[in-house]
Amino acid sequence: MSRPVSRRPVSRRSGAVDPFIVMDVMAAAAEKEAAGDSVVHLEVGQPSTPAPKAALAAAHAALDNDRIGYVAALGMPALRERIARHYRETYGADVSPERVIVTTGSSGGFPLAFLASFDAGDRVALAAPGYPAYRNILAALDLEAVDLPTSAADRFQPTVAALEKVGPIAGLIVASPSNPTGTMVNRAELKALAEWCDARGVRLISDEIYHGIVYEGETASAVEVSDHAIVVNSFSKYFSMTGWRVGWLIVPDELVRPIERLTQNFFISVPTLSQYAALAAFDGRDELDGHVRRYKANRDLLMAGLPATGLDRLTPAQGAFYIYADVSHLTNDSRDFCKRMLAEAGVATTPGVDFDRARGAGTLRISFAGSTLEMEEAVRRLERWRRA
Secondary structure: OOOOOOOOOOOHHHHOOOOHHHHHHHHHHHHHHHOOOOEEEEEOOOOOOOOOHHHHHHHHHHHHHOOOOOOOOOOOHHHHHHHHHHHHHHOOOOHHHHEEEEHHHHHHHHHHHHHOOOOOOEEEEEEEEEHHHHHHHHEEEEOOEEEEEEOOHOOOOOHHHHOOOOOOOEEEEEOOOOOOOOOOOOHHHHHHHHHHHHHHEEEEEEOOOOOOOEEOOOOOHHHHOOOOOEEEEEOOOOOOOHHOEEEEEEHHHHHHHHHHHHHHHOOOOOOOOHHHHHHHHHHHHHHHHHHHHHHHHHHHHHHHHHHHHHOOOOOOOOEOOEEEOOOOOOOOHHHHHHHHHHHHHHOOOOOHOOOOOOOOOHHEEEOOOOOHHHHHHHHHHHHHHHHO
């Protein structure tokens, strides 16, 4: 007679992490395509373009001439220096290369920033709607995510007035341009948030991964307004290098060594080949700015065309490549609405519950990172679907 096998239960931390719903949408879209159906992808926040030509050439050269072994945990010195130079050239900010930490994309940077800044049980505030991985990573690290409900009136961004109401917090995450709304905080607003945080010993973490993809308004970096903030950035969005998995942090001096120790143990180092490519990517700005002009054309096309499909409550994106749509007049279940849109119209979008647990049942996110032809086709399909 066989004896029952004792199984250790799944950890509470992993059980507390919600799925990243856009990945489920991508899987459903791929399944539909595998069955022979056509799908227009408005769900994925990924440029449809490859890495810049200069980055690809540097990667080929590195494969021919370098053994591609481990490098320093904090990143190649040349890449850290080039990123520091980027802050001088772009923001007029004097950032020491020693404060630059190369990471495995922004996704690898957030756990490092959170672990170095907070202890288990700390409360970290973030805007709702907001990028779901913030909340999910915080949950996995036994940190409490504190929602700051926002509205169109404040461009779905945190405000000092909202912070005054949340009680004690250890951290604040700000994203400008934001995912999913594409809205931004200006320099004066970012400075006010940084001063509020600095006065209370609250760690400001500024997600700036969509910097460079801006259509109107000023682009401000947290390094301009605070010596204590952490900046998170990536080569994935503006630089069009999602799969290369390389990003960076700018951190205060006192966090460099703690994050270095964490990186040594978690990751050893960021892929060497990706760092060679990233270093050269800064030389592809003309090519990359051309992508931004296309994103703007896509945004303008959708803002003009979507109202005829019934999607007429749209947040005008100042940056990034997303439109956040209020569909509460059409549905009270955004997951089902997006599922039907995919099945019946062949258009994939992301339900708002991925970004706002309280109000997301009445919203969805539309990505315009693809080609302009795809945006035109999406509008045609949605018009037919709404008339059916």
